[in-house]
Amino acid sequence: MRPTAEPPPVVPTAPITPNITRPIRFVHRGAVVALQGLESTTSVLTxxxxHARCTGTKEGCNEGDCGACTVLVGTLxxxxxxxxxxxxxxxxxxxxLDGKALLTVEDLGGNHPAQQAMVAHHGSQCGFCxxxxxxxLAACRQRQGDAVPTRQQIADALSGNLCRCTGYRPILDAGQQMFQQPAPALGHPGTAAALATLQADAPLHYAAATPFHAPRTLDDLATxxxxxxxxxxxxxxxxIGLWVNKQFRALGELIHLGEVAELKAITATEGWLQIGAGASLEAAWAALATHWPAAREMGLRFASPSIRAAGTMGGNLANGSPIGDSAPVLIALGALIVLRHGAQQRTMALQDFYLDYMVNQRAPGEFVQAVRLPLPAADELLRAYKLSKRHDCDISGLAAGLWLKRDGxxxxxxxxxxxxxAGIVKRAAGAEAAVRGQPWTAATVAAAMAALDADFQxxxxLRASAGYRQRAARNLLQRLWLETRADAPLPADQVSVWSPR
Incomplete structure (x- = not known):
């Protein structure tokens, strides 16, 4: 029996942390900056x-696609x-940025191996990007340490950056050459010490036309x-950043989930993997790939490194886009979603969370706390597929999570x-019924492909036509069989136009 999906009653909660307004405080160029009087939806780029007159950081698309505005954010x-x-x-x-450090291209000072390699390989033409x-590249160099990446891994690290004149070959060459030099420490010498002074600050409550609250504990957040x-x-x-940049929406009062450490926890115990709703997409997909290696490619193709570093699994699921990449995989894995209201929790199957286009079961005053997945057994397999116009950093035209449990x-x-x-991420009930209890053969898959036509309309x-989506979905079932059939299963590089990374 599935857990109840009824909205929880309103229950008494602990007293709210007093909203003591204070400035936004972060470290920039090795010193603490304290800001007030600015609207809370002012972007870091703006x-x-x-205000800081650091104009090396550029505005290109203003929606997180081009990478011209990339900066580094540091946490102690x-x-x-x-x-x-x-x-x-x-x-x-x-x-x-409160309690963190901000690093821009000006802070590298011209001496970073990434900068020197870009010059040596003529990796800049107009220079805007x-x-x-x-x-x-600096983030890639720092993350890799002494482990020299492949050329493809460097391309993955740059998948959120667009260049329209130089071309990518010299930039990739620069990415490889920078690993011939030692990795310098990022940030100014006083950055860590300055960050340490911010840790004693009270949780941020920032008074503005759009009030901003950043609780630090799960209980305070729930309250x-x-x-x-x-x-x-x-x-x-x-x-939400796009709502401001592109739609000029007024957001009203904001409660920020990003300072709650408990929401970022990822644990695997007693047969379950639990991913906190505040875990970054990068951390969440890495955890999924640890237990289901077939999820790794989907994780790499989910947006870009900078989006995966900031975005969260809980946000992706709560947003509930029918073309989001997380939900198909998690639903295929039998995920449960944990919701919280005050001191009360409820759990339901993720597939039951979505009711209609951009409509879900979350009640007023409730939030997503975690997602839970049963850890895999030896007789189970997963495949995760994404089809989009661009290979990297693009929204899916079609995404699929396909899970099988076999008995011989x-x-x-x-x-x-x-x-x-469909208007929501949805299971193909007819196609599933066509394969249950059947031998895993070409005939069974053909029956599932035929049944799929009745599952969706x-x-x-602008991303894909109805006919393309229907045909492509059928073909993904065929691909699943080609990769997993008992007789001569095909490796991934023979059923896809790209080589596995």
Whole structure:
């Protein structure tokens, strides 16, 4: 029996942390910056260019696709080191920097191996995209340490950066050459010490036309959301940032989930993998790939490194786009979603969470706390497929999570979940029924492909036509069989136009 999907009752909660307004405080160029008087939806990019006069960071698309605005954000680790990650500064709101450090191309000073290699290999022509490429390369150099990446891995690290004149060959050459030099420490000498002084600050409550709250504990978060059910929940800002930049929407009061460490936890215990809703997409997909290696490619093709570093698994699921990449895979794996309202929790199958286009079961004052997945057994297999116009950093025209449980040469159970074929991510009930209890043969797959036509009536849009989606979905079932058949299964490089990375 599935857990109840009834909305929870409103329950008494602990007192809300007093909203003591204070400035936004972060480290820039080795010193603490304290800001107030700016709107909370001011982007990091706008502050850099218009207030700090750091104009090396560029505005290109203003929606997280081109990478010209890439900067690095640092957080203080338990051992005292600073961990840096790339983000799109055009999408991030200024208060999300509170307690962190900001690094731009000006801070590299011209001496970073990425900069020197770009010069040596003529990797810059008009130069507009160059700062973003340099920052992405610097992040790659820092992340890799002494492990020299392949050329494809460097391309993956640059998948969120676009160049329209130089071409990518010299930039990739520069990426390879920079590993011939030692990795310099990022940030100014006083960055770690300055960050340490910020750790004693109270949780941020920032008064503005759009009030901004950043609780630090799960209980405080639950209390604030229950008390302010009308507030907008902000996680990685990779979607909500577009609402401001492109739609000029007024957001109302914001509650930021990004400072709650408990929401970022990923654990595997007692047969279950639990991914906190605040875990970054990068961390979440890495955890999935650890247990289901077939999910690795989908994780690499999910947006770009800077989007995956900022965006969260919970945000992706709560947003509920029918062409999102996470839900098809997680539904195929039998995921449960954990919702919280005040002190109360409820759990339901992820497939039951979605009701209609952009409509889900989340009640007012409730938020996504985690997603739980049963760990795989030896007789189970998963395939995750994504079809899009661009290979990297693109929205899916069609995505699929295909899961089988086999009993010898027969299919004991199946879950086929598709995104892009309906108003929600949905399972193909007819196709699943066609394979259950049947031998895993070409005839069985043909029956499932035929049944799939009755499972969905897709629409045409700018990403794909209805006919393409229907035919492609059928072909993905065929691909699943070709890769997993008992007699001479085909390796991935023989059923796809790209070589596995």
């Amino acid at each position: 502050w850099l260019r218009e 680790q338990p051992g005292g080191a600073v961990a840096w990650k790339p983000i799109n500064s055009c999408l991030q709101f200024l208060p999300t 160059t700062p973003g490429f340099v920052m992405s 604030q959301i229950a008390a302010k059910p009308q507030a907008r929940l902000l996680a990685g800002s990779t979607d 040469d027969r299919v004991a159970d199946a879950r086929f979940a598709f995104g892009g074929l 897709p629409l045409s849009d």
